[in-house]
Amino acid sequence: MTTDTTESANKALVLEAFDTLFNQRDYAAAERFWSPGYIQHSAHIEPGRDGLFNLIKALPSTLRHEPGVIVADGDYVIIHGRFSGHGRPAAWIAADILRIEDGVLVEHWDVLQDEATEAESKSGLPMFGTRFPR
Template identity: 65%
Template structure:
């Protein structure tokens, strides 16, 4: 049965919960309730469909971690700033994930990402994520 996600706050909370369920808890069965079986993936570095995303997460190192940052919702879209660390890369990845909700599930995804800058590299002197630079 589709969920009714009416307010921006409900939509943001739903997407944050979905990402935590998949990326941190790695509860793939529970994650199926958040992602449409017909999920459309626009990211160039993630295989197509819900299975492609889940298989990518299954292949990540055990220490992989997702943190949610800023979030905004407009209509059926949710924009989520994230930090992905412990992913086998030299630095964490900072992303903006854009998901389209349909019938109470994540139906479509786009993202942009870059490696997190250190304090020495930041021309603004401000961290890319949160209130402090990575250790």
């Protein structure tokens, strides 16, 4: 496989994995995307695949992930997205960094922040997409 093909496949894998877990909440299907030895670097999530899955199970069923820009460099994928419906006042804008090995997600880091409203944005531009949250 060429690097471009691998990177395209890795981006598709992450998009499908995130949709399966965060939007469909299909934990059995999601297990095929996350390694049993998944390494979690997030300060907000307990260790391993179980830590991630348990967090999602504890959040409201209204949780949604919207993907934005996604880039890949070899076995690493960064996806910029919005997590909404989690029960907090503001959606989270996230840059999730994932390492892929043998077709599964094996390691994760993230950068999270609350989404700013138009009144809060000093740049006057939305943090995600083309519109501010309502």
